[in-house]
Amino acid sequence: MVELKKVSRSFTEGNTKHAVLKNFDLKIEKGEIIILLGKSGSGKSTLLNIISGIDIPDEGEVTIAGKDITKLSEKDRTLVRRNKIGFIFQFFNLIPTLTVRENLQLPLELTNSDNQEERINTILSEVGLPERADSYPDKLSGGEQQRIAVARALIHNPDIILADEPTGNLDYETGLQIVDLLDRVVKQKGKTMIMVTHSKDVMGLADRVYSLREGKLTETKKDSVIE
Amino acid sequence: MNSLNKSSIRYLLKHPWQFGLSVLGIAMGVAIVVSIDIASYSSSKAFNLSLDAVAGKATHQITGNSDGIPDSFYRSLRKDKGIRNIAPVIESYVSIQDSGRRVFKLLGVDFFAERPFRDYFSETDSSAGDVFNKLFTKPNSIILSGENMKKLNLSPGDSVKVLINGKEKYLYIAGFIKENDNNRSALENLFITDIASAQELTEKKNNIDYIDVIINNESEEKIINSLLPDGFALQKSGSRSQTAEQMLDAFNINLTSLSLLALIVGLFLIYNTMTFSVIQRRILIGTLRSIGVTSGEISRLILKESLIIGIAGTIAGFAAAYFISKYLLIIISRTINDLYYVVSVREIYISPFIIIKGISLGVIATLLSALKPAKEASGVHPRSAMIRSEQESSIIKKIPRMTIAGILFIIAGAVTLIIPSKNIWLSYFGILPVITGFSLLTPLVIIIVEKIFSPVYKKLFGITGKMSSRSILQNISRTYIAIAALSLAVAATVGVGTMVSSFRSTVIDWLETRLNADVFISAPSLISRRNDAVLNEEILDKIKAIEEVKDYNFYREVEIFQDGKRYHLLASGLSKRSYKGFKFKEGNPEDAWKSFEEGEIFVSEPFAYRNDLSVGSKLVLKTDKGMREFRVAGVYYDYASDQGLITIQYRHFKEYWNAKGYSGISVFVKDDKAIGTVKDRIQSLDTGGQQLVVRTYKFLRDSSVEIFDRTFLVANVLQILSVIVAFIGILSSLMSLQLERKRELGILRANGLLPSQLFLMVNLQTLLMGLIAGLTALPLGNILAAILIYIINKRSFGWTMQFEILPGILAEALLLSLAAALLAGIYPAYKMSKTSPANALREE
Structure with missing residues (x-):
């Protein structure tokens, strides 16, 4: 489903070049849930950006559903992202000028999906917020906003979900609700998910856990992290 | 409406200050450009309508010498040469003395020759026969539109006091013409009289101004051309309005460009607003990009927003322009009257071009100014946008x-x-x-x-x-x-x-430097910058005879229509003491004056620039004795006319042109203390009804600056x-x-x-x-x-x-x-x- 081969990415700051990702490979099968751990600045978000086509590596191949997206134009990479990927952000990033229903409608419109109303109602029920359909994001609590963000990432039925610290901006209880939600709506639907997180509570979802350190990816035992 | 557009419109509505001020900025820019256009267009439309009203169905005009065409020539064309489709015309301006000095065009015509040219004359009231009878028998009788009669509070049989060529005269109202849709604009500014009355009123004696002609084919044109004496010309009817428009070209371009400056500021505003709105929404745009909105879609979104601002601003701008143009029209038509020609504008006219230009400027220019912000928005990186x-x-x-x-x-x-x-x-x-x-x-x-x-x-x-x-x-x-x-x-x-x-x-x-005399005398003129009325020659003799007068200058200004251009020729009878008032851009003053006295000409700096002339160039002018070539002896600085002036010594002018009288006289007084006395004496001269405008140096200087x-x-x-x-x-x-x-x-x-x-x-x-x-x-x-x-x-x-x-x-x-x-x-x-x-x- 997702395959990275010999991927390297570095950034220049002043005269110094920082290698964030160094020549690494990663293969994720359909339906797998991968968790990425690492310190701030270790390159976790860069890796998500590269997988989503937001950023391109200096070297290497990134294959999504059989296509090397590094060879695609910026527009085509965006279309891959639009159709194949759902994004969940730490700071929710709902569109403040759209109601909850309209926020959910946006990915459906972008992908020209059918039965939009029905799908919105279904997913709102799934995330437990059918009554907030006509509210604007600023009227929702942080947890509610993130549930809508999860719904938005899933509504157009993408194959891959990329989640960047989805519980990082929530309190413990609310974070657990989001983990539970991800378990129900992502894992059980057989979606591939790559999640960057520091939260140990999410580890239960993972098929594999990786640590990113000094540009290298190393697989970590799930149990050792939870303990 | 899709969710992206909804989000965008709600963004605008959520920022009413920003949105409203941008709309206002564009509206102001559009309003300024459009109102200037409306005001300029309305003035030239009014002028052209007045020309059309006079020209009627005439295809051509025969123009004569500097003092017009002898009516005997017209009669010989009509009777001896058998040319029927011609009509004599005298044109002048009158200002009503007791009605806010409104200006009307006085048109002297031969009613018997008129029918093919100006058919609204058939529309006099039911007692048409009586009206025509009065026009022919009672001197200085006029007819005018019923609407004008009402506005001036007049009735048939009344008299009205007017100023014509600097003299007060009474006009007798013989009757009125009923307006209809065809003649309304033509009659708006017109007094019509019989040609004989017009000759008397304008003191043109046996002369007429020009002859209207209807020519159907080239052979007729050739025949008429072959009958014209030296100095006469057959020209197309539209050429006078074209000349007038050419005169205003530079004036209008500068007005437009000044108004465009306001629009540029307005566009900067749009650029400013759109850039701001992009910057403010970088996170939002970044999110949209992350969830798969393409950069093209983002950039179209920003352009659509600017389109909304542009359309709203343009609509508001047109509404504001309607009001601003009314004020600007007063200012612009006053300037045209001051500097170029007599025009009376009472209506606002809008052409499709003005509408298209306004819309293009408001909408297209707004879109153009939003291009860069739109490009910036499309270039927003999904992640860096958030930082x-x-x-x-x-x-x-x-x-x-x-x-x-x-x-x-x-x-x-x-x-x-x-x-x-x-x-x-x-x-x-x-x-x-x-x-x-x-x-x-x-x-x-x-x-x-x-x-x-x-x-x-x-x-x-x-x-x-x-x-x-x-x-x-x-x-x-x-x-x-x-x-x-x-x-x-x-x-x-x-x-x-x-x-x-x-x-x-x-x-x-x-x-x-130039106004170096003490007292300046002219006839009252309807155009401030030049004297369109003429003083008779005896007045100068009477002024010379005043004891305190030390020296004097005089000049005669004539307009020459030649090759579709209008030249202003100034024949100067300058005293030597006034020579120092001329500063030369080109030419040695001593040599220049010597050549001038021998019959060469001076041209003003704008004239030299417009016609690519310099010292030594030759200029061919249409004189009353035919085309004559003159050598340019000097190019002098002059700010009286943007069209430029040609100056010739009066003595030499008289060799080639018949025009009589003086456009202005200035005198030097022996003792400064006597300036007031000389002014009073001139004012009390017996001028045979000719009104004089007598101004001291200071007054003339101040009124010129005004x-x-x-x-x-x-x-x-x-x-x-x-x-x-x-x-x-x-x-x-x-x-x-x-x-x-x-x-x-x-x-x-x-x-x-x-x-x-x-x-x-x-x-x-x-x-x-x-x-x-x-x-x-x-x-x-x-x-x-x-x-x-x-x-x-x-x-x-x-x-x-x-x-x-x-x-x-x-x-x-x-x-x-x-x-x-x-x-x-x-x-x-x-x-x-x-x-x-x-x-x-x-x-x-």
Whole structure:
């Protein structure tokens, strides 16, 4: 489903070049849930950006559903992202000028999906917020906003979900609700998910856990992290 | 409507200040351009309608000598040569003495020859026979439209006192013409009389002004041409209106371009707003990009928003233009009457071209100015968009490149401007890169000024002061656009102000040198700048006989229509003491005067420029004795006419032209103390009913300056409107800037900053922004003035002007900039200081 081969990415700051990702490979099968751990600045978000086509590596191949997206134009990479990927952000990033229903409608419109109303109602029920359909994001609590963000990432039925610290901006209880939600709506639907997180509570979802350190990816035992 | 569009419209509605001010800015820009167009078009339409009304169905006109066409020639054409489709015409202007001095065109026609030309004469009232009877039997009888009769409060049988060629006369109302849709506009400004009465009223005795002709084919044209004596010409009817339009070309282009300046400021505003809205929404745009919205879709979204602003602004602009144009029409038609020709405009006319131009400027230009912000939005990187500091630091990083680009733009503008050309549009086109270049230098100026002022502010106002100045730099991606917009508007006022003042000084210097006599005499004229009425020759003899008169000058001005152009010829009977009043641009004065006395001509600087003449060039002129060639002996500075003048010695003029009388006389008085006495004596001369306008040097100088000031009144109005547009711009920018800093200011309030301290902080910041804008505006304004003086005016009118930097204007500009910024900052400052810190923090 997702395959990275010999991927390297570095950034220049002043005269110094920082290698964030160094020549690494990663293969994720359909339906797998991968968790990425690492310190701030270790390159976790860069890796998500590269997988989503937001950023391109200096070297290497990134294959999504059989296509090397590094060879695609910026527009085509965006279309891959639009159709194949759902994004969940730490700071929710709902569109403040759209109601909850309209926020959910946006990915459906972008992908020209059918039965939009029905799908919105279904997913709102799934995330437990059918009554907030006509509210604007600023009227929702942080947890509610993130549930809508999860719904938005899933509504157009993408194959891959990329989640960047989805519980990082929530309190413990609310974070657990989001983990539970991800378990129900992502894992059980057989979606591939790559999640960057520091939260140990999410580890239960993972098929594999990786640590990113000094540009290298190393697989970590799930149990050792939870303990 | 899809969700992206919904989000975009709601964004506009959620920022009503920003949206409303942008719409207002564009509306003002469009309103200024459209109203200037409407006013210019309405004046020329009114003039053309009056010409059409007179020309009727005539295809051609036979024009004669400087004193017209003898009516015997007309009779011989009609009777002896059998040419039937011709009609004699006398045209003059009358002003009603007791009705607000309204001006009407007096048209003298032969009613028996009229039918094929002007068919509205059949529409007199039921007692038509009686009306015609009166027209032929009662001297000075006229007919006019029923509507005009009502407006002037007259009835058939009444008399009305008018001034015609400087003499008071009475006109008798023989009857009226009923208006219908076909003749209404033609009759709007017309008095019609029989040709014999017209000859008597205008004292043209046995002459007529021209003969209207209907020509159906080329052979008829050839026949008529073969019958014309020397000095006569057969020309197409439309050529007079074309000549009139040509006269106004440069005047109109300059009006349009001044109005475009306001629009450029308006467009800057749109650019400003759209850039702001993109910057404010970087996170949002980044999110959209992350979830798969393409860069093309983002850029279309921004363009759609600007389209909404453009359409709303254009609609509002047209509505405002309707009202502004009514005021501008009064100013512009007064200037046309002062400088070019008599025109009476009572209606507003709008052409499809004006509508298309207004819409194009409002909508297309708005879209164009939103292109860059749209491109920036489409280039927003999905992730970096979320990091605000990156964006400020990226601007800082770009400053060296922006500075170099700015310098290159200025050089490109300078190169465009120095391309030798007479094209005025090319010159205006050259201004654009100069303006853009200066805008690109603004960030550098901000850094320099901030470096200087930061310690000063800290010392004066403590940490609050330092934060004020520092925040301009911290928000440079927004502040520099607002500062550049204000700077441009202030520079425009400096540029136009300096140009007008420099021009004014030049004209005053010129008037003081040229008007070297003591008392000036002319007949009352309907055009301020030249004398269209003539004094008879005996008056000069009577003036010469006044004991206190030491010396005198006289001149006769005639218009020559030749090759579709209108030349003004001035025949000067100058006393030698007046020679020093002429300053030559080309030619040695001594040789020039010698050649002048031998029959060569002088041309004024604008005339030489328009016709590519210099000393030694030959100019062929249509004289009453046929075409004659004259050598140019000198090119002199003259600011009386932008069309230019040809000057010939009166003695030589009489060799080639028959025109009688004088257009003006000036006298030198033996003793300055006797000026008043001489003036009184001239006024009490028996002139046979001829009214005289007798003015002293001082009065004439002052009234000439007054006309000058009236001419530039429209420039001043446009200047004020541009500043208003800029003010809206800076208000909009500051509103957005301060509202965006809500959280930051909320944190300061939460940490104990008093509302009054916050108010002070915001105002100190806007004051500094005003100062930066003012400082950048001063050099740019003076460069604009130099371009206007040395390039635009030169290419438009051919005038050389002295350039003077006026400290008063510079100080005013700086104050204007500071005041505009301060005023624009007060409301946002007040609003922020009143906002609860809890709200400010929560809303984020």
